[in-house]
Amino acid sequence: MTKEDIIRKLQDKFGSDLEVVQNNQPEPFVYISKDKYREFCRHVKTDPELDFDFLFQLAGVHYPMPSAGSGSSDERFEVVLSLSSHAKIHRMVAKVKLDIIDPEIETISDIWAAANWYERESMELFGIKFLHHPDPRPLLLVEDWEFGYPMRKGWTGPDFIPMPEK
Amino acid sequence: MDRVLNNTELRDEEFLINMGPQHPSTHGVLRLVLKMEGEFIRDLVPHVGYLHRSIEKIAENRTYNQFMPYTDRIDYCASMPSNQAWAVAIEKLAGIEVPEKAEYLRVIMTELNRIASHLIYLGVMSLDLGAVTPFLYTFREREWILDLFEMTCGQRLTYHYIRIGGVSRDIPPEFGKSLKAFVADFRKKLDDYEAILTENPIFLGRTKNVGVLPLDVAKDCGASGPTIRGSNFAWDIRKAEPYSVYPKLNFTIPTGKVGDVWDRYIVRIQEMRQSCNLAEQALDGLPESDVIRAKLPAVLKPPAGEVFSRIEAPRGEMGYYVVSTGDKKPYRVKIRTASYGNLQVLAPISIGWKIGDLVAIFGSLDVILPEVDR
Numbered sequence: 001m002t003k004e005d006i007i008r009k010l011q012d013k014f015g016s017d018l019e020v021v022q023n024n025q026p027e028p029f030v031y032i033s034k035d036k037y038r039e040f041c042r043h044v045k046t047d048p049e050l051d052f053d054f055l056f057q058l059a060g061v062h063y064p065m066p067s068a069g070s071g072s073s074d075e076r077f078e079v080v081l082s083l084s085s086h087a088k089i090h091r092m093v094a095k096v097k098l099d100i101i102d103p104e105i106e107t108i109s110d111i112w113a114a115a116n117w118y119e120r121e122s123m124e125l126f127g128i129k130f131l132h133h134p135d136p137r138p139l140l141l142v143e144d145w146e147f148g149y150p151m152r153k154g155w156t157g158p159d160f161i162p163m164p165e166k
Numbered sequence: 167m168d169r170v171l172n173n174t175e176l177r178d179e180e181f182l183i184n185m186g187p188q189h190p191s192t193h194g195v196l197r198l199v200l201k202m203e204g205e206f207i208r209d210l211v212p213h214v215g216y217l218h219r220s221i222e223k224i225a226e227n228r229t230y231n232q233f234m235p236y237t238d239r240i241d242y243c244a245s246m247p248s249n250q251a252w253a254v255a256i257e258k259l260a261g262i263e264v265p266e267k268a269e270y271l272r273v274i275m276t277e278l279n280r281i282a283s284h285l286i287y288l289g290v291m292s293l294d295l296g297a298v299t300p301f302l303y304t305f306r307e308r309e310w311i312l313d314l315f316e317m318t319c320g321q322r323l324t325y326h327y328i329r330i331g332g333v334s335r336d337i338p339p340e341f342g343k344s345l346k347a348f349v350a351d352f353r354k355k356l357d358d359y360e361a362i363l364t365e366n367p368i369f370l371g372r373t374k375n376v377g378v379l380p381l382d383v384a385k386d387c388g389a390s391g392p393t394i395r396g397s398n399f400a401w402d403i404r405k406a407e408p409y410s411v412y413p414k415l416n417f418t419i420p421t422g423k424v425g426d427v428w429d430r431y432i433v434r435i436q437e438m439r440q441s442c443n444l445a446e447q448a449l450d451g452l453p454e455s456d457v458i459r460a461k462l463p464a465v466l467k468p469p470a471g472e473v474f475s476r477i478e479a480p481r482g483e484m485g486y487y488v489v490s491t492g493d494k495k496p497y498r499v500k501i502r503t504a505s506y507g508n509l510q511v512l513a514p515i516s517i518g519w520k521i522g523d524l525v526a527i528f529g530s531l532d533v534i535l536p537e538v539d540r
Contacts, residue, residue, distance in 0.1 A: 023471050025258075053385050056476065059487050059500035082474045082487055082502070086385065086399075089406050093474050093487070114388030114507055140215035140539060151223060163227040 001049065001090050003028045009050065013043060027091040034105060037096050041108045044083065044092070052083040052092060058108075058118035060126035062152045064100065077103040077128055104129035125151035180208055183521075187216050191294045191525045194535025196509075198524075205520045210513045217539040225499035230256050230466045231330060233496070238324035240501060241537045243286050246272075246279035247479035249328035254409060255475040255486040256330045260468035265457040268332035269411045273448040274345070275315070275327060277441040281352070282311045283480035284434045284441075284532075291431070291529040292363060295372050300362055307355055310348050317341055330466060332459030342449055349442045356438060364432070373428035377515045377527035380425065387514070388507030391482025392433045393531055397425030403478035415447045427530040434532075465494050481505055481532055503537040 001009070007028050010018055017036040021029035032040045044052040061078040077098040084091045098105055107130040109116040119130040120139040127149035130136070138145065147157040156162075180203050187195040195216035201209035221240060225233045237252045238245040250272055257264060289304035312322045318337050319327040327334050363369045379389070381397045394401055400419040404412045420436035422429025470492040476485025482504025489498040508531045516524050 025471070025473060027474065029472065055388055056474075056483065056485065057487060057500060057502035059498070061489060061498045080487060080500070082485070086401055091407075091474065093472070112388070113383075113386040114510060117506065117510060138215075140218040142215075150220060 001088060006050065006090065006092060009047075010044075014040065021095075027093060029093045029095070031095050031097065034096055034098065038106050038108065038111070040094065041081075041111045044094070045111055049088075051085045051088050053086055054084045055112035055114045055118075056082040056084050056091075058082075058115050058122065060122035060128050060151065062126060064153045075100040077126065079105060079122065079128065081108075098128060102129070103127065104131055106131050107133040109134060125149060127152065178204065185521075185524075187213075191528065192535075193290065193529075193533060196533070196535050196538075200521065200524075202521065205522075207516055207519055207521060207524060210516050210524075212509060212512060214509070214535065214538050217536045219536075219540065221540045222499050222501060225496055227495065229494045230468070230496060233499070234329060235324070235326050238326055239536065240503060240540060241479065241481070241484070241505075241534055242323060243534055244279050244283040244480045245323065245325045246275045246328060247477060247484060249325065250276055250410075251475075251477050251479065251484045251486060253328050253330050254477055255473055255488055256466070256468060258475045259471060259473040259488055259490055260466065262331050262460050262462065264332055264460060265455065266411070267336075267453045267455045268458045268460075270448045270452045271333045271337065271458065272328055272410055273412070273415065274337075274445050274452075275318070275325075275333075277445040277448070278311050278314060278345075280441045280480040281438050281445075282308045284438050285311075287434060287529075287532040288359065288431075291526075291532075292369075294525045294529045295369065297362070297366075297369070300359060303355065303359065303362075307352055310344075310351075314341065314344060314348065317344070329459060331462045332457075334459075336456075336458055345445065345449055349446050352442060353439070356435065360435060364435070370428065372523075372526050373431060373530070374426060375424070376427045376523050377519060377530065378424055378426045379511060379515050383514050384425070384511060387510040389482070389511050390507055391478070391480070391504050392430055392437060393482060393508045393511070395419065396422035396430035396433050396530075398423055398429075403476060403483055407476075409477060411448070411451075414451065415444055417444050427526050430530040430532075467492060467494050476502070479504055481534065481537070482508060501540055503540070505531075505533040505535070505537040509533045509538055 007020055014036055017033040019031040023029060044050045059080045061080060063076050079096050081094045107119055109119060117139055119133055122128045123130055124138040124141050180201055183200045183202050185200055186192040186197040197213040199211045200207055221236050224236055237248045241248045285304040285308045289301035292300040315325055316322050319325050379397050381399055384394045384397050398421050400421050402419045405419060417440045420433050422433050468490045470490055472489045474487050476483050484504055485502045487500040488496050491497045516527050
């Protein structure tokens with residue numbers, strides 16, 4: 001399916017819960033509302049025309065300042081899913097906005113098993129809470145890590161030396 | 167003897183065993199906690215992160231060009247494709263046109279690096295299974311590839327050769343002759359490897375029908391590359407979403423039949439033959455030109471926006487999600503590596519097998535840990 005077909009099909013299904021990001025990339029970039037997040041994931045995976053069977057990656061992003069990044073202007077966290085379909089050979093980036101304080105969202109590791117580790121990683125590096133995650137242990141950092149969430153913007157820790165500005 | 171046989175206090179129970187992080191067959195530093203019942207694995211929990219260097223955080227504090235050498239360290243067995251993944255992502259974000267000659271040089275280098283990477287897999291995998299000879303052979307052939315790289319860019323492991331907008335330098339005049347000689351020689355060497363391993367009854371006994379990876383598990387867990395192709399699924403980014411000059415080159419996608427350890431082995435052997443063809447074709451098609459890098463500003467500032475791109479690295483799909491705010495540094499860089507997905511299938515396919523088979527199964531996934539931990 002082309003970019004326009006995917007967007008039209010998703011808009012028919014999700015209406016105002018879906019917001020399309022305007023850019024010149026070949027694949028669609030969409031925001032889905034937090035309430036419809038799980039329904040959206042299940043739909044794009046099981047719908048035979050969309051058939052997004054492959055979760056390429058899941059990333060957390062921190063936007064602590066207004067107007068950072070593209071497509072929106074609020075302080076927020078984002079969870080970004082890069083999806084692709086083996087059978088249909090199309091791709092999509094789906095994003096969801098989370099509150100800047102206590103970001104939390106339902107897990108999707110029961111929909112794509114690949115999400116399991118990505119969610120664990122976002123949990124420890126960004127402090128995004130994935131509710132009902134089957135195995136919410138830290139993944140990459142040492143077990144006694146006590147210096148907060150290092151991937152957040154403006155994070156400093158005991159050994160952190162910022163790059164000097166020229 | 168009687169006392170032992172009639173001892174009613176003897177009992178069996180499940181026990182935990184720790185494998186790694188410093189274990190010869192964990193290819194880097196991976197710790198596996200195994201729940202065993204005698205020789206059989208009942209549960210398996212991988213612990214990663216021993217090589218975590220926070221490369222994604224480093225990326226946010228470097229300019230786009232400064233970050234390129236760090237990509238070498240993501241997968242140090244295949245630095246060329248790691249370079250290329252970053253270059254392709256930023257070229258897509260900034261709309262940079264790469265000179266045709268640079269694309270051909272990229273194909274030559276990444277395909278040679280694919281062979282070098284698969285040779286490490288082959289040597290280490292057979293060493294894990296108790297065959298020492300192939301390890302010596304494969305490292306001998308890999309040496310020639312490293313000499314070719316050294317001839318081109320001066321480096322033998324972390325090349326920093328592929329740059330945003332092209333490559334760092336042209337190949338020297340003697341490169342072509344040496345590459346042709348290597349390919350001719352290597353095709354015979356591949357036959358030698360196959361003579362040692364492919365039909366070897368001991369190797370077959372250790373690999374046939376061991377660690378079968380069902381296709382739906384592979385897709386669900388995010389496996390890619392030779393791991394998913396072993397499960398009889400012809401999926402290759404070079405064909406499915408062609409980049410660089412791959413559409414102009416002639417090659418096939420080898421696949422396995424059932425998805426066992428042996429299928430993943432034979433897929434890589436055949437991929438090395440395909441890579442020989444690709445490198446040779448790319449050398450023959452190399453355009454006569456001096457332009458190997460697009461003209462770019464000294465400090466690259468891609469327009470604000472975001473990008474999702476991926477390429478086919480030796481271990482599978484490698485790609486980036488990059489957010490730019492129009493600044494000289496990226497706002498967010500998410501690195502997706504092939505081993506991250508491939509390692510997630512280890513637990514589902516190892517449970518029920520013996521601990522000796524785990525070594526074979528883990529070897530066949532060809533996971534490299536710095537790529538998982540980043």
